[in-house]
Amino acid sequence: MPALPATTASETSTAVVDLVSTGAASASVSPSAGLLSMSIGSIPLSDSLAWIAIGAFVVAIVLQWRDAATPARYLAAGAWVVFGGFWLTMFPHYYFEVKSPLQSLLTLAALPLCAYTGYLLARGRESLLLLTKAVACMGLIYLPVETIPVVRTWLIETTAAQTHFGMELLGHSPGLTEGANGYVSKFDFDPNETVTGRTTYIITACTGIGSMAIFGGLIAAVKAPLKRKATAFAIAIGVIWFLNLVRNVFIGLASPWGWFQQDVFVYVATEFMGAPADRTSYIVAHNFIAQSLSIVALLGITYLVVRILPEVFDPLEEVLFILTGTEYDLADAFGADAAVRPDGGSESGSAPDPEPNDD
Structure with a gap:
């Protein structure tokens, strides 16, 4: 969720375009x-x-x-x-x-x-x-x-509308207008009424699709009964959607209302990151708090998924091998007796009960 002054994109040189989704540079030179x-x-x-x-x-x-x-x-x-x-x-x-x-x-x-x-x-x-x-x-x-533009537009603008609804539940109703990325996804706070004079808009990265794709890919890749895969997928996507909505509301309010405009944070943002002083609250909320908590959330969601679908341990073990060069048995470490190993046997060495397989 980029931050920008609560003016139109053409009036500011600090507007940020969603480069990930468009692949194009912003209007300002960077x-x-x-x-x-x-x-x-x-x-x-x-x-x-x-x-x-x-x-x-x-x-x-x-x-x-x-x-x-x-x-x-x-x-x-x-x-x-x-x-x-x-x-x-x-x-x-x-x-x-x-x-x-x-x-x-x-x-x-x-x-x-x-x-x-x-x-x-x-x-x-x-x-x-x-x-x-x-x-x-x-x-x-x-x-x-x-x-695919139509898919991206729907996802961004739907996420923006849901985030705005979350803000309304907390007593804020700025309205939505077109952001610097061309979508109706900017929270239209009045710069004369807020602390920083800045606001934010939703981009693809704010929709949670990246985390959804990670868990969707892991779940789709392993061999397991369809019922367990569907249950794990529904839980993972549901939790990601809710936490992402909370994240967007938090950042969307912290930026204009200057929740983190304290001197120590302003010093770090301006001296070490080269950011404008009035962007400090956004940087602290987005880059430090939200991203750090996102890692914790991903670990928690992973725990929920593997309790339902322990087969997901297999690709995760490959990731650990790449990072450490050591073979791990995560199913054994987490006590997941139902984990299906690559050789087709169960963790205990006995043959698993036959189950329908959708892969």
Whole structure:
């Protein structure tokens, strides 16, 4: 949820456009403009790399399904490198525009981690194809929102309307108007009546679709009965939707009303992040409080999902192996007796009860 002065975008040089979804630079010149405006044909570079990687992941999974494991591994290995390149192209946006230290570090770390994943696949770690399948499913959920205008418009404006309703429940009714990204998603606070004179607007990242895609991809990728997968999906999406709504209301009110305009925060925002002083409350609420709590929330949602669908431990174990180089048995650590292991047996070594499988 970017912050901007409560004026039209054309009247300010600090307006931020949703570069993730449009792939274009904002009207004002920024250090990220050059890289993000590069394109392959008419498609922005970041979108092109994302679609190439996800498309290659899907083909690799099809090859594995047709018992061509070796070609699948090599294709997936190359796709992981491309996927890391996609995240690298997003670094200027998160560092210069969003000014998020956490997201900036994650985009930098993505390239070596993705390249290492590709290396492990090329060396024969076939189990990483399950993680590849999960990421492919995540991309198929997320990328249409980023690249199909009608879907993106509906999701952004619906989220904005729901957030506005949440504000009304707390006694604030600023109304909605067109934001700098062209959607009716800006909370139209009167700059003469608020503390900072700033307001916020909803972009794709504020809809929760990223977190929904993560859990949707993990759930879709594993083999398990449809009933348990549907239950885990419904719980994950429901909790994400609610927490994201609370997050948007919190940031949407903290920015104009200056909840965090204390001197110490202003000093950090202006001296270390180069932000305008009146943007401090937004930065503290969004970049530090909300993003930190988001990590806690994701861990909590993961716990709920694996209690219902312990098969999700399998791709998570692959992630831990990439990060640490150590094999983990998360099902054993969490006492999930029902966890289905990759060899088809249960954690206890006995054969699992036959169940219908939707995968």
